[in-house]
Amino acid sequence: MDIIISNSSPEPIYEQIVRQIRNQIITGQLLGDEPLPSIRNLAWQLQISVITSKRAYEELEREGLIVTVGGKGSFVSSQNKDTLREKRYEIIKEKLVCVVKEAKLLSISLQELEEMLKHLYKEA
Amino acid sequence: MDIIISNSSPEPIYEQIVRQIRNQIITGQLLGDEPLPSIRNLAWQLQISVITSKRAYEELEREGLIVTVGGKGSFVSSQNKDTLREKRYEIIKEKLVCVVKEAKLLSISLQELEEMLKHLYKEA
Amino acid sequence: MDIIISNSSPEPIYEQIVRQIRNQIITGQLLGDEPLPSIRNLAWQLQISVITSKRAYEELEREGLIVTVGGKGSFVSSQNKDTLREKRYEIIKEKLVCVVKEAKLLSISLQELEEMLKHLYKEA
Amino acid sequence: MDIIISNSSPEPIYEQIVRQIRNQIITGQLLGDEPLPSIRNLAWQLQISVITSKRAYEELEREGLIVTVGGKGSFVSSQNKDTLREKRYEIIKEKLVCVVKEAKLLSISLQELEEMLKHLYKEA
DNA sequence: GTGGTCTAGACCACC
């Protein structure tokens, strides 16, 4: 579990956890049926409240990415590889569409956007 | 003042106002020294609390985009054209960099991103 | 808000609230755009923790039955009448199918079930 | 002992066992004085903890459906055939009455319920 | 040991 928490981020802690675990599942760093740390263990690792780690797991379960069984623990749910690949695109598309909308309102051309994208991708 | 407010948006109302006025200034729809509606007038137009419109103007003033003269009202502050153009890019860059970072974490290539960008720009 | 809580029920408190509010929405006792009590108010009414009432509202929002806007409160979301009628059936069907399955395992005939149903409906 | 365990079910494992053995006794698939597998044997068969199989037998004993003789094992207790038949009905009635109560709260008529019942019984 | 529920009390942002 490589998770990094920033207390000063405006993004809620549980969201940070959800996002990072989600990414690890979607990119195949966490495989199906793999056990996740218990909510108490994760809370201890990240120095957060048990409630916060629990909340993150609840959200992931709602998304169908993990399954948690009482008294046993939580596990990555088996996923079709293509489904995962699709999800990866959806996540970025959703964010990208916001940027594009705003860019259009600011009359920024596709060429300008493409140039910025290339530049940022290389340096970031 | 063409401003559209969505009460159900997760974006705070004052933020919606700030963003829209900022865009209009940056794109040249609102020119230097042009008078803005009074906070009371704006609140009435948008059916919101005076506190909220006041907060939006405060934010815009902090960004140096408008100036408020006690007893007179608020005005768009004169801006160098190049400065405005620069700001336009900065706003989008800031958003785009987040997307790029996330995309890299999800191992999405520059080519894939460019393709998504083209597609979204055309259809959106 | 006519909600009755039983502390001795095995059904979690937040589930009891969800179920009762859901029923009131689905049966049209609560109409679209109607404001619900604030989570704090509801907690006070029912003598429960704010967290518990909040959790109930979260679940209802996830089901799309209410919308809650920060700083404003929670409201019944407008729903198509037919959709509501459909949901009513779905809820009961889901429960009924469990009973039917179990009845079949116990070799209880359809006639016997129908008789029990009639009897229970009249007396209950 | 035809028992199927689902680890992912929300129904506790010991409950699944109790329910299935109970059904087999009530429907006459397990007859009076018939020996049941030892708790250790059952635990081995089902790949569960001995504690869990023990708990299931305890519950069944509490219900008077089996008797456990120290050092000998557990046996189906002899039951009057009419008693069994009665129990069969009680189990379903208890479940059905919940559905009926909920249906009434949702203003679903007896006719509608009967129709759903017929439909579900045939297809399920 | 595990998760599930509930509690009381705090701080923040928004309106």
Place this chain on the structure above:
DNA sequence: GTGGTCTAGACCACG
């Protein structure tokens, strides 16, 4: 006033 987040600490059921 509203909801959103986070905390610490408790009790229960399951295995």
